[in-house]
Amino acid sequence: MRRLTITTLALALLAAPVAVEAQQRQQPAAQRAPAQAAQGQDHPLVGRYEGSQQRFRQVRDYEETRFPTAAVRNRQGGQPRLDAGNSVAVAGKLTRLVYTGPADRSPLEVVRNLQERLERLGFGVVFTCRMAECGGSGSDLWFAVVNEPPIKQTIMPSNWEGGVYALLRWERAEGDVWVSLYGVPNAPGGGPATLVDVLETKGMERDKVVVVSADEMARAIAASGKVALYGILFDTDRADPRPDSRPAIEEIAKYLRANPQVAVIVVGHTDSQGGFDYNVDLSRRRAAAVVAILTREFGIPAARLTAFGAGMAAPVASNDTAEGKAQNRRVEIVKR
Template sequence: MLAFLFYLGAQAGAYAQDVAGASDHPEVGRYQGAVIDFYSQKGYDELRLPTGPLGREQRDRPDDWQVSLEGKTTSIRYVGPASRSVLEIIRNHQRALEGNGFEIVFTCRGQQECSPPQIPTFWDAARAGIGLPTTWNSTVYLVARRDGPEATIWVGMIGVEVPARGENPLMPNLAVTIVETLPMETDQIAVIEASELEQTLVRDGKIAIYGIHFDFDSADIQPQSADQIEELASLLSGNETLRVLIVGHTDGEGSFDYNLLLSQRRAQAVVDALANGHGIAAQRLQPAGAGMVSPVATNRTEEGRARNRRVEIVEMMGN
């Protein structure tokens, strides 16, 4: 039996150092001798992880084989130790997770068990935005969860092997994603009242609204957006000659074309809510999707991405 080399809170060997500011997650730890070369932590984010194999007929039905998660996220990439297989590393992690009360939801190896050849969709979801070499034939994937009184913790890990220089034939790379499904801090964005909307439009010709929220990766408006939409309807009802652009904006994550389409769909959803729910004439409302082309902050931080995800109201002049 392979020696159980997994341990919590250990530091990497003397041959290399972790990237600055990195640390192991207390629920996961690390395999002895591995080094962290990527680390990111966000107080709140949204992502999906595979919970089953991907069949060819499921490519366009992500809900069939993925779980949608939101909460505090930690992303870590480990490199090494040389000559260890990713299967050995992940199986050691699996034993440790099970010993810590986690349920193994799904695990698979390579294209035979995880995803058909030439379909990268599974691997893109499994690495959850963490860069990895695309040597999918050697891939091992695992996802686990543990329910608790305060949060459900999900752990996804995907490992690949790449040739290493020198005498060591293989170098494992392991991407680990931990999601603690803590509730997002709410009531952080105040509803902008109709009077302030009007004043800002007169002064600036546009206003960014952060009180309209959508489901993750969707144009469905969340219920807590109702107050902000009502204030926008009040502005339009009190100014019957006012015509506006409803412009959807996304952050910089994901592809350009996808975000452009998503932002257009979200803008249209706001138009529909105003027209169908509040009787605002649809010809006074023009939906437009800007995608990621007009950020107001850096996309390198969660705080910046949150500022970039917005709906803007732009006054339209003329007929």
């Protein structure tokens, strides 16, 4: 096997990964990795395989995605899906990189070199597979891994029959790090294409949502017939509102009590991540859960409330950015 090329920073990380990583982040990028500066910075924990070329790099400070933890075999609407049964949902800083080459190397050799490098740093292997072991002929995992994360790119060739995948996790007190490695053959120019996703978990900034008051709801509904609420929060793939959604639901109840003649539609909305039919059903169940709380705990007559799920069909912003997705994940109160 050809050895894995790693920068001076990566060598230092072998001895003291946490402390050195923090120290190096304070240095200019040119000092950390001058050899790769023209192509884009490698992730310091992963490095790159000797002779490979970086073709894509994008970083988002906070994102949520799923990584496969088992073979991907289930389909919905003709497309493979990642869900709680075959993957793990994680959120934090996401770095997505794509490398191609070298021309005389296999995807297996490149991915295994990167995997061994990470294991030496303290990462543990969560899941690994090759070709049909990954689901179907390997195509199901290809679609899930390449298309599921919120950062899109078009460089990875669809040559899944020779694909190899590995998911690793490093458990740290300051936040876990997940690394997803996926290699396929026959990249442009020859050799493998390697997709590297690094997610450094961290807590999302809290207390950023302002609860819309009953009076503000009344003004918005009078002006436009609806109001968008961002204070009703849900965990990933769950329909029941989180406990911190209570203040927003209380304001809906106040508005309805102050306007007893009004009937409303409670509409659930999602971003574009996941299957269309799945998101429509999830948004409907979320809207129904809000209706159930309003009737059961606040005494609002069920005849005044209609639950509806719009899924991803009515975005108010682009789903290509984390900020846009956050705007699209909402509950709306629409005057009926």
